[in-house]
Amino acid sequence: MQEAAVQMPDTVPGQSVISAHHLDLTFQTNDGPVHALKDVSLDIAKGEFVSFIGPSGCGKTTFLRCMADLEHPTGGEITVNGVSPEEARRSRAYGYVFQAAGLYPWRTIGGNVRLPLEIMGYSKAEQAERVARVLELVELAGFENKFPWQLSGGMQQRASIARALAFDADILLMDEPFGALDEIVRDHLNEQLLKLWARTQKTIAFVTHSIPEAVYLSTKIVVMSPRPGRITDVIDSPLPPDRPLDIRDTPAFLEVAHRVREGLRAGHGDE
């Protein structure tokens, strides 16, 4: 990507894009109820980059799926863009990136990115224009007519991000999008994701297992712990907007990472 100065999007604190109050979600299983989420309250402001981190079963993915109307809370309230998640989903308010790229092998990269646009009824000309634009955004211009199997795992995941960006959703929900990729590819994609965020001014909710990833990317880090799934700490990152990869060796970065680790340990300690 060209070496343009990276500008953080303006966060507008008063304007809550995602707002959860005392959210509960209990799954009924054969072994009794499982409290996936208990009393979860959080506000995400417009333009924020929020990471959710915690061990398996802490409810971070469940929380993200609640925002996306893929799970239904059993208690509390949640709004997305001021309306219910279902209404938000129906108005196509968010793009969702899953852990697997999930590209269709029978469609080209361009065809895959075009898929949501076809479903949403964009005109042919608009589809072509948008596909070209978002592929350029994730540095896959020129790969439009390639098939997924002709691309590496990292490129496939970039294509799936392009697909989530193709329509006008202000919110990007990402569920461990780089979890299956190796460290070096992951670093590169993290760097690109920050630049992308700066250019598009989206609000991003990002689920991850990795402490460095969470600290490197986020303006806000939400630490969660399991049984019942709950928020144990919310850390506003003091890191500057401009983040080269080696910021990860600075004391400020390590301090935030330390606090995240402490939060994760505390969540585990009370069992």
Next chain:
Amino acid sequence: MSRNTLPVLTVVLAIFLLWYIAAIFLNAAWAHDKATRSGEVLTTQTLVADTWSQEKPKLPAPHQVGAEIWKTTVEKKITSKRSLIYHSWVTLSATLIGFALGTGLGIALAVGIVYNRTMDMSVMPWVIASQTIPILAIAPMIIVVLNAVGISGLLPKAMISMYLSFFPVVVGMVKGLRSPDAMQLDQMRTWNASATQTFWRLRLPCSMPFLFTSLKIAMAASLVGAIVGELPTGAVAGLGARLLAGSYYGQTIQIWSALIMAAALAAALVALIGFVQRMTLKRMGMA
């Protein structure tokens, strides 16, 4: 290709060898009877020669069947009632219509089962039950009933083909249409895709490998259905009619040539589907 040629040829040769040996043993009794009556003495050589050239042998030798097939295909006009090509065409047309109907019915039922909870709960047991009824038992009834309402000829046979061929398509397509994983379906949901859009863009393409596998089985079943359907029609035309007529008059060579023709037809049809399958799945990046 060349790697497969030798093993295949070996197997074919072994089959011919066994076939010729079996023909000697099975037809020997008749050869001895004939010799006793005419007072001849059979040497091994004349015995073998006789068992391989009888007019109505218990087991005709391969070259006899081959000669019969040659005589009834190449040397007969296609319009002739004795042409095996004519009879094959009669059977083939019923097979293809039955196959098309069966595939259509199978896919329609599968879509219903996948999209409609009531059908999901109720249809499958009936579909399975339908296949436990011996086709030989209901084939004559289908012919008779349809004949009574004025439908005869090709359609009743095609109905029996359909009856046999829709089953593998239902089973395969239900599995195929359900093959997209939860993530792919969730993804469609995040785009607020309608059921129709999800069907055409996700479920149907995902089901293609399952469909082709089912179609191969359905095609073979369809041919069996058409042949069975020809048996109760009083041996008018078709490979089934040739089989029946052959058994009435003890024309074993005719039976075997009809059998070989049916097998070749089935092999060709299944190979054709296999070809379309390879082309399609390769283009779809799923092969």
